[in-house]
Amino acid sequence: MTTIRKRFAVPQRVLHWLMAICILSMLFIGVGMVSTAAPKYLTLVQIHKPLGIAILTLALIRLALRIYYGSPSLPADLPEPMKLAAYLSQVILYALMIGMPLIGWGMLSAASYPVVLFGSVYLPPILPVSASLHTLLWHAHYYLAFAFFALILLHVAAILFHKLIRRDGVFETMAPVLTHDYSE
C-alpha cells in the first residue's frame, strides 16, 4: 500500500487487542499451571493448548494483514535508536507469537504426548519422539515465555511513553477508540 496511514487498519486493530488478551492470558496460565499441583492444573493445561493454537492461527492472519496493509509510519522526529527499538520489538513479538505455539507443539510431540485440542480433536505430532529435542524445546518454551512477558512490559511502557510523555500519536495508531483530543 502506498497511501500513508495514520492508523492501523480496523482488522489489524481488532486482532491486536484480541491477541493482547489471548497472549496475556496465555502467559499467566502458563506460569500459573507449572506452579500448581491442584486440580486447576489440568484445567489450565486444557486451556493452554487450544489457546496456543488459536494464537498461532491469529498471528499468521495478522502477519498477512501486516504485509497487505503495512503500518503507519513513526513520527519523523522520533530519535533513530527509538525507531530501531520499535522495529526490532515488533519483529521479535511476531517471532514469539508464531514461534512459541510451534515450540510448545513440537515439545509435546518430542515427548510423545498426545496433543489434544478438545474432546476428540487431536493434532498430529510435528517432530519425532526425542528426549534431547524435548529438552531443548522445553527450555526454549520456558525461558522465552519470560522473555515474552518482559517484552510485553517494555511494549506497554513504550506506548505509555508515547501517549503520556511524547504525545506523538503513536498510541492512537493502534488505539481501540480515539480519545476526544485526537482526530485523524
Added chain:
Amino acid sequence: MAQSPLSPGQLPVARLAIIAAVVGVAAVAFAYTAGWLSPHRLTPAKLVASLAPPGGPALGHRRNHAKGICFTGTFEANGNGSALSKAKVFVPGHYPVVGRFNLATADPNAADAMVRVRGLGIRIIPPDGQEWRSAMIDAPIFPVSTLQGFYDLQTAAGTKNPEAMKKFIATHPEFLSFVGWAKSAPWTGSYAEERYNSLDSFLFIDGYGAKHPIRWSLLPAAQPVPISPDELAKRGPDFLEQEITQRVAAGPQRWSLVITVANPGDPTADPNKAWPADRRTVEVGTLTVQQIEPERDGPCRDINYDPTVLPAGMATSDDPFPAARSAAYSRSFNSRTAEAKYYPGTETGARQ
C-alpha cells in the same frame, strides 16, 4: 495533532510514575501467579523434591518408581467396556501396549526386597490414536487421603527425627490403614503375580453422555505364591526383573482388566478409602505381556505414564490426585529427559 509535546524543561514525574506503576503491577501479578510470592504453595517442584533421598535424586531416572523394566504386548478388548465408556479402546480388538513394571522407590538400584509397593504403567494405543495411559500399584488403597498428606508423609519419612512420623500419623490417621496392608499382605516373588489397582477414581462417559464414577484393576492370571521378604532378599537384589524376563520368555503373561463401578455416595475423591466389596464389576478385556526389555534402551523409558492422558469417553473425577500426579510426573519427566547423559543408552543411536 491536537496534543502538543511537553516542553523540554518540564519533568513529567507524575506521568513517569503512572508508567512505572502499570508495569510494576503487571510484573507483581505475574510473579504472584508464578508462585514466587507464595513460598508455602504446594508446587510440583516441592512435591517432586520431597521424593528425593538425602543424597539427591538419581539423575536421568524417574523421581519415583525409579526402578523398572519395560514390556510390550497387547490389550484385547471384549466389548463389555462400551456400556460404560464410548472410548475406542473398549471396542473389541487387539491394541498395542507399551508398559513398565516398577518398584515404588526413588532409588533405581534399590534391592527388590526393600520396596513394599510395586507398580505397573501402561499405555494403550487404539487405531484412532486416542491413548489411554495409567500408572497403577499393587496396594489396595493409597497411603493418604490428600495431596498435603502425601507431601507431609514424604517430609516426615525424609527426616531423621522419629517424632516426625508419630506427628504425621497423629494428623493423618488414615495412613494406618495403609500400614495395615503393608504389614499383613503377603509378598510375592513375581511382577506377574500382582494385582495392580488404579486407586484413583475416574469418570467413564458412555455413548449417551452419562458419567460413571469408576476405578479399575488388573487381575493376574498367574496364581500368587506368597514369599517372605527375607526369602526374596536371598534370591538377589534384582530378582523381580530376572524372573519376569524369564517368565515372559517362556510364555506370555495375562491380566484381566476389571472396572469397578461406584454406588452413589462412595468416596470417589479419596483413594485411601476402598469401596465396598459388593460393587458392580465389569471385565472389559485382557492385557497380554509378550516381551520384556530392559529400561535403559527400552520403549517405556521416555514415556510419561501420566494418568490424565485419557481418550474421549474417560475423564478425571473429583479425586484430586490425578491432577497432582500429572503435574509432578511432568516435572519429573522434564528433569530426567534433560539428564539423559547420566543414564545413557547402550545401543548406538537408540537414544538421541
